[in-house]
Amino acid sequence: MTRALSPETAALGRATQGALFADAALGIRVLPVIGEQKDISYYGSVARGVLNGPEVTGMGFWSINPYVGCAFGCAYCYARYAHRYVLERAATANPEHDGLQRDIASLPPWLAFERRIFVKENAADVLRRALRNGSDRHLALLGEESIVIGTATDPYQPAERRFRVTRSVLEVLAEHAGLSIVIITKSPLVTRDVDLLRRIARSSEITIHLSLITLDRNLARRLEPRAPTPEARVRALARLRANGIAVGINVMPVLPGITDKPEELERLVRTVAEQGATYVNACALRLQSAARQRYLPFIEQEFPELASRYRATYARSHAAGDRYRDGLRDYFRRVCARYGVPFGHIGDGGEEDTGAEPRRVEEREEAEQLTLL
Numbered sequence: 001m002t003r004a005l006s007p008e009t010a011a012l013g014r015a016t017q018g019a020l021f022a023d024a025a026l027g028i029r030v031l032p033v034i035g036e037q038k039d040i041s042y043y044g045s046v047a048r049g050v051l052n053g054p055e056v057t058g059m060g061f062w063s064i065n066p067y068v069g070c071a072f073g074c075a076y077c078y079a080r081y082a083h084r085y086v087l088e089r090a091a092t093a094n095p096e097h098d099g100l101q102r103d104i105a106s107l108p109p110w111l112a113f114e115r116r117i118f119v120k121e122n123a124a125d126v127l128r129r130a131l132r133n134g135s136d137r138h139l140a141l142l143g144e145e146s147i148v149i150g151t152a153t154d155p156y157q158p159a160e161r162r163f164r165v166t167r168s169v170l171e172v173l174a175e176h177a178g179l180s181i182v183i184i185t186k187s188p189l190v191t192r193d194v195d196l197l198r199r200i201a202r203s204s205e206i207t208i209h210l211s212l213i214t215l216d217r218n219l220a221r222r223l224e225p226r227a228p229t230p231e232a233r234v235r236a237l238a239r240l241r242a243n244g245i246a247v248g249i250n251v252m253p254v255l256p257g258i259t260d261k262p263e264e265l266e267r268l269v270r271t272v273a274e275q276g277a278t279y280v281n282a283c284a285l286r287l288q289s290a291a292r293q294r295y296l297p298f299i300e301q302e303f304p305e306l307a308s309r310y311r312a313t314y315a316r317s318h319a320a321g322d323r324y325r326d327g328l329r330d331y332f333r334r335v336c337a338r339y340g341v342p343f344g345h346i347g348d349g350g351e352e353d354t355g356a357e358p359r360r361v362e363e364r365e366e367a368e369q370l371t372l373l
């Protein structure tokens with residue numbers, strides 16, 4: 001099934017901002033705290049809409065984010081700034097809500113993103129109404145457009161274990177046939193829903209995009225402090241594949257000087273190929289302003305020996321240099337060929353010839369960028 005997606009890299013940053021703010025702009029009425037877990041508070045929220053259309057996001061696909069904020073706390077995460085917008089709107093709309101006012105005053109925005117999670121409790125109901133048979137949205141989704149779940153938050157972060165909003169959204173999607181669905185996650189919790197994923201796969205396309213940037217557990221802990229371990233993600237890959245679910249591995253972002261050691265990347269590719277990964281995709285870190293504000297201080301603190309190189313590399317551009325990106329792509333192309341796993345990439349040079357359908361490769365790239373940049 002061919003899905004029309006915008007491939008223009010130049011438009012990506014603008015479109016990404018649109019996507020995140022579009023979600024924030026849907027309007028969220030905040031309810032009291034519905035749960036606490038260590039240092040994380042969950043705010044129940046009532047969303048007016050959960051399906052962000054291409055005309056709003058500026059991208060060629062639809063997106064759904066069951067939560068606002070993400071407890072995994074990746075140092076390179078791009079999505080933090082949208083959370084601040086939601087938090088401020090919620091505080092303004094609920095002046096009597098002491099917790100919200102305290103959060104604004106006491107938590108820096110990057111940390112609030114990880115510790116104050118908005119739960120769209122009514123997401124399934126809203127989605128069901130939006131997708132009623134014959135509605136414009138339903139017809140669009142039967143046509144050329146895909147739904148990407150998890151463009152600005154991980155839909156299987158710890159909140160999902162308790163609140164099950166992502167599962168409820170998938171149950172609505174399972175009521176329809178002929179859809180094209182992508183889920184982006186770092187979490188093996190996705191395997192909890194394997195029954196549902198299989199049901200959906202019988203009548204729609206569904207692909208899991210599992211993000212994995214290193215197999216080094218200690219390094220992963222520093223970079224993605226609360227995300228599941230690499231081993232757990234590899235086990236999730238194996239389980240999903242054993243159940244016939246398509247799983248791509250997104251090695252995104254590759255962090256220059258940190259996760260780009262060739263022997264480590266080869267080990268990663270070999271491992272996921274052995275577990276039957278449907279494809280591998282990769283791209284180098286991009287640092288747009290929101291990610292830059294968190295990531296560069298993180299580098300200063302955790303990898304001070306790299307700080308000046310990072311500042312120089314990303315001084316004039318949000319992207320690593322052409323030589324680096326081309327070299328990375330060539331490297332992945334060779335290593336993926338060695339281990340017999342398709343490599344998909346869109347970039348300045350176009351896609352790698354992997355046997356993967358080009359349109360789908362573009363989508364993978366853009367969808368993941370939304371999360372990671």
Ligand code: SF4
Nearest residue numbers: 070073074077153154
């Ligand atoms: S990169 Fe993804 S998993 Fe990591 S904090 Fe951001 S939204 Fe969560």
